[in-house]
Structure formats: C-alpha cells, structure tokens
Amino acid sequence: MNLKTIHNVYFIGIGGIGMSALARYYKGIGKNVAGYDKTETPLTRQLSENGISIHYEDNLDEITTAFLDNSTTLVVYTPAVPSEHQELSYFFSNGFEVKKRSEVLGMITRDTFCFAVAGTHGKTTTSSILAHLLKETGTPLSAFLGGISEDFNSNFLFEGDEYSVVEADEFDRSFLQLSPDVACITSMDADHLDIYGDSSELIKSFMEFAKKLKPDGKLFVRNGLPIKGITYGIEDDSDYCIRNIKIEHGTYIFDLGTPETTIKGVRFSKPGRHNLLNGLVAFAMAIQAGSPPYRLAEALKTFKGVQRRFSYKIKAEDFVFIDDYAHHPTEINAVFDAITEMHPGKRVLAVFQPHLFSRTRDFGDDFAESLAKFDSVLLLEIYPAREEPIEGINADWLLEKINNPNKKLIKKKDLISEIREQNPELLVTMGAGDIGLEVANLKSELEHAN
Structure with missing residues (x-):
C-alpha cells in the first residue's frame, strides 16, 4: 500500500x-x-x-x-x-x-534526507533541538518528536518534506526499520533488559543500527562510546567539542570547536552537562543540511526546551520546582548534577515514580544509589505501563535499598501536604509514568502557597 x-x-x-x-x-x-x-x-x-x-x-x-x-x-x-x-x-x-509505528516512520522518511537520533537517553531533547535549529535556518523539514517541544508546543513539526527528524527508538529494536542519512548515538547504557536480556545484546543492536546508515551517511557518537563515528564531547579531544564553560544567570556560555573552526561565546540555557552534549550533537548534525555554523550557534541560544525535560515550573528566589522525565539511574544522576551546578547549596526534595517492574528490578541498587544523593526522597508506587506485577518487586522493596534517613513511601493524594510539611528550597518530580499528570496541580497549589 x-x-x-x-x-x-x-x-x-x-x-x-x-x-x-x-x-x-x-x-x-x-x-x-x-x-x-x-x-x-x-x-x-x-x-x-x-x-x-x-x-x-x-x-x-x-x-x-x-x-x-x-x-x-x-x-x-x-x-x-x-x-x-x-x-x-x-x-x-x-x-x-x-x-508498527517504527515501520511507518521508516516508510515516511525513506524519500527524505533523514536525521535519526538514537541513544538510551537524550533522544527527545536532541531531536527537539535539531528540529529547532533546522527550522530557524529555513530548512524544509518534518519532525516526529517523543515529547512536546516548548518551541512548537507540539510533538510534530511540518515545515516541508525534504528533510526529516526522527527518534531512533531502541525499544523492541524499532530503530532497525530506519535508513538514515545522518544519525547520532547519545548513549548506550543498559536498559530494556526485558527485551534484550543483557547489555551486550543492547550494544549489538546499536552496532546494527549504525550499519543502517545510507552508503555516504554520517554517524555522530558521544566520545567514549564503543562505536566508531564522528565524536563529540566536553573539554576533550572530540571532533566537535565544547570548551571554556561559564555560567551566567542560569545560562551556559562556551566556545564550540568544530573540525574547521571555533565559535566563541555560544549561549545555551538548558541546564545540565547532558543537555550541553545534546545541543552540541544537534548542532553538528544540522551542519550536514548545509546550515551555516554561526547561524546555528545563534539558534542554540533561543531553544526553549521540551516539556518534562528539566522543566522549570516555579523559579523564584526562595523556591524552585523542576519536573523531569528521568526514569533510569543515569538520568536521575544527570538531573542531580544539573541541580547542584545551577542551584548549589539548596535543600532538595526529590519525588520519584519508578517506571516498569522489570526496570526497577534490574536497576534497583543503581536507583537506590542515585536517589540517596538528594536531601530527601518521596517514593511513589511503581507505574506498571505494559507490565504485570513481579512478585517481591514494589516501591517498599526499592525504598528499603535507599541509604537516606529522609525517605518515605507516599500516595499521590498526599503529595501536596507532605511537600508543604517538608518545605524544601527546591522540589524535583521525576518519572515516566502518570506523575506528569500531577505536575499542573502541584504547581498551582505550590504557587498559591508561596
């Protein structure tokens, strides 16, 4: 058909x-x-x-x-x-x-110049930055995003059909349906072990994805990953590299080195070194569409963000509320690092809703270690999504592992009263389940209280 x-x-x-x-x-x-x-x-x-x-x-x-x-x-x-x-x-x-959705994406993008963003973390933010950069430089593109871009207020952008931007999803090996012209791999941390069995099988799948590039295709790889490609990184010997980082009023200012030149004084406002890397590889990929590097660097400055990706809901002098989709220990660590870099010294309360029984089981110790870093932790019950319960794996099991005296299991209906009682300087909500549906009410109640 x-x-x-x-x-x-x-x-x-x-x-x-x-x-x-x-x-x-x-x-x-x-x-x-x-x-x-x-x-x-x-x-x-x-x-x-x-x-x-x-x-x-x-x-x-x-x-x-x-x-x-x-x-x-x-x-x-x-x-x-x-x-x-x-x-x-x-x-x-x-x-x-x-x-399947992935097969349809493959059909739609087959006759376009396709940009595919792969990786266990960072796909949605990277593809949203890339779509923003290409739109700002007048590229005729369609973008299919895994989140709601705050720049377009949508998960879909249609500005033409010569170029396409898609997320190359490793779940169920869906990304093997694509044949991109330009691709990147942001990360290959163990995940979806219910599908892959172990991390070595996941890495093999990324290797297969790399072979799906068209004959003259280009692959960008975060420096340090065990796969060959054009590298990108921070303060290292990457082909595309960010150096001399400063922070002014919550904005990163840095020098951006490419194989041809260095652009000084680039600005980017999305907190977290992981987001700097996402912005860098989006910039590197966008150059392949013929966009002028200096114009792309200007466009980086105006990227607003993606809903539920380190999204500021309240940002006042005495109280900050951040919401994030983080549902893997590596992502929680990235959120913690971004908070401590941008808001040093603040007393932080983390609310976390685990996503999937299998992921909670497979990474229980890592989740516990990541969550223990926060000053206080409120843990919601596991969001099952597509899964049936696994005997012995629940929020109590995870709570027991967290080495932090300020930890508590909580129901969603009790969140507001508990947050008010703890009165944190910074609140962060995290998870890929239905916790996102609570955020608007939390914001409304907490704004009123403040």
Missing part, C-alpha cells in the same frame, strides 16, 4: 507520544484519521480538538465504517498493545495492512 492508496489511517494506542505525532502527520496531509487508546489524556483531547475521532473501549462497534475497508485503510499499532487486543486481532485477521 502506498501513500496514494491510503485514505484512512487507524491508530491503536493513538495517545502515545510517538503515535500521536504520526496521527498529526497523516491528518496534516489530508488523510482520515481515527484511533483507540486505553485512557483519555491531555494529548488525546488535543487530537480530538484537531478533528481526530478517538474512543477508549476495545470494541469494533466503535470503529466507523470507512476504517473497516482493508483496501484503503492503514492500521498502525504500538508494541505496548497486548496481542489479545480485539481490534488489533481483527485487523490482522482480515487482510489489513498493519504496521
């Missing part, structure tokens, strides 16, 4: 951040779009407001007739949907073209 014969696109799991970006794309090019998801969220409500019909019951009777024509309907699903899902089973059994 090609784009011309597709009239209808039906999404199973349409509320996912990556799926909803594809839904916006197909709606934007004039296709009929509808879908199913388990629960209503702010994201699904936005899609509905854009004219996309969504229902929340796994029921074939809820699907309008047009989408039941297998000759004109493409069905897209996410691997998080269980195999016994009635609607998905129907489409598989009745001759429909049914594809």
Whole structure:
C-alpha cells in the first residue's frame, strides 16, 4: 500500500507520544484519521480538538465504517498493545495492512534526507533541538518528536518534506526499520533488559543500527562510546567539542570547536552537562543540511526546551520546582548534577515514580544509589505501563535499598501536604509514568502557597 492508496489511517494506542505525532502527520496531509487508546489524556483531547475521532473501549462497534475497508485503510499499532487486543486481532485477521509505528516512520522518511537520533537517553531533547535549529535556518523539514517541544508546543513539526527528524527508538529494536542519512548515538547504557536480556545484546543492536546508515551517511557518537563515528564531547579531544564553560544567570556560555573552526561565546540555557552534549550533537548534525555554523550557534541560544525535560515550573528566589522525565539511574544522576551546578547549596526534595517492574528490578541498587544523593526522597508506587506485577518487586522493596534517613513511601493524594510539611528550597518530580499528570496541580497549589 502506498501513500496514494491510503485514505484512512487507524491508530491503536493513538495517545502515545510517538503515535500521536504520526496521527498529526497523516491528518496534516489530508488523510482520515481515527484511533483507540486505553485512557483519555491531555494529548488525546488535543487530537480530538484537531478533528481526530478517538474512543477508549476495545470494541469494533466503535470503529466507523470507512476504517473497516482493508483496501484503503492503514492500521498502525504500538508494541505496548497486548496481542489479545480485539481490534488489533481483527485487523490482522482480515487482510489489513498493519504496521508498527517504527515501520511507518521508516516508510515516511525513506524519500527524505533523514536525521535519526538514537541513544538510551537524550533522544527527545536532541531531536527537539535539531528540529529547532533546522527550522530557524529555513530548512524544509518534518519532525516526529517523543515529547512536546516548548518551541512548537507540539510533538510534530511540518515545515516541508525534504528533510526529516526522527527518534531512533531502541525499544523492541524499532530503530532497525530506519535508513538514515545522518544519525547520532547519545548513549548506550543498559536498559530494556526485558527485551534484550543483557547489555551486550543492547550494544549489538546499536552496532546494527549504525550499519543502517545510507552508503555516504554520517554517524555522530558521544566520545567514549564503543562505536566508531564522528565524536563529540566536553573539554576533550572530540571532533566537535565544547570548551571554556561559564555560567551566567542560569545560562551556559562556551566556545564550540568544530573540525574547521571555533565559535566563541555560544549561549545555551538548558541546564545540565547532558543537555550541553545534546545541543552540541544537534548542532553538528544540522551542519550536514548545509546550515551555516554561526547561524546555528545563534539558534542554540533561543531553544526553549521540551516539556518534562528539566522543566522549570516555579523559579523564584526562595523556591524552585523542576519536573523531569528521568526514569533510569543515569538520568536521575544527570538531573542531580544539573541541580547542584545551577542551584548549589539548596535543600532538595526529590519525588520519584519508578517506571516498569522489570526496570526497577534490574536497576534497583543503581536507583537506590542515585536517589540517596538528594536531601530527601518521596517514593511513589511503581507505574506498571505494559507490565504485570513481579512478585517481591514494589516501591517498599526499592525504598528499603535507599541509604537516606529522609525517605518515605507516599500516595499521590498526599503529595501536596507532605511537600508543604517538608518545605524544601527546591522540589524535583521525576518519572515516566502518570506523575506528569500531577505536575499542573502541584504547581498551582505550590504557587498559591508561596
């Protein structure tokens, strides 16, 4: 089935951040779009407001007739949907073209100059910076993002179809569906061990991804990773390198070295050395589209950020509230380092919601070590997402491992009263589950209190 014969696109799991970006794309090019998801969220409500019909019951009777024509309907699903899902089973059994999200991304980007951002951390921020840089320099692009860009207020940007920016997701080996012209690998820390078994298999998968580049493609690799490519780093011998870092009023000022030149006095306002690296590789990749380096350096200064990626919710002299998607020990460490660099000496309360029973089990000791660094820790119950519970693995189990006297298991309904009682100078909420839905209420209550 090609784009011309597709009239209808039906999404199973349409509320996912990556799926909803594809839904916006197909709606934007004039296709009929509808879908199913388990629960209503702010994201699904936005899609509905854009004219996309969504229902929340796994029921074939809820699907309008047009989408039941297998000759004109493409069905897209996410691997998080269980195999016994009635609607998905129907489409598989009745001759429909049914594809995973990653396969559809591969189809859409095949005829574009494709930028693919891979890595166990940093994909969403890096791809959002890259999309921002390319847009600011007038590049005709489509960008499919894994978060809501604060620059576009969306997870999808359509400025043309010559170039594309996508996240190359290692989960379920999805990124092997792509054939990029330019790619980067930001990190290869062990993760998704429920899929890979061990970290060596994960690394092998990244090696396979590197081979997916087109014949003249370029691969950018964070310096120190065990894979060959054009390197980038901070204060080292990388091909693209940030040096002479200063901080003024919460903004980094630095020199940016490329193989050809050094640009002095570059500014970037997203806290954390990990974000500096994300900005650096986005800059290096954008050069491959022919964008002038000095213009790209100017555009770095205006990047606003991504929702739930070190997002300031309250930033007052006497109280700071930061929200972050961190759901892996390495990411929690990066958040802690950014806080201590930008807000030294402040008394920090961390609220963390673990994501997945398997990830909590696999990295329990590492989570405990990362969380113990904060002055105080509030731990929510594990968010299961696609998983069934694992016997003996729960928030109590993790709490016991955290070597910090100021730790407590808490329910979401008690968060406000506990935060007020502890009265921290800086509050940070972290996790990839539904903790993000609590942030607006927390901000409102805490702003009122302050």
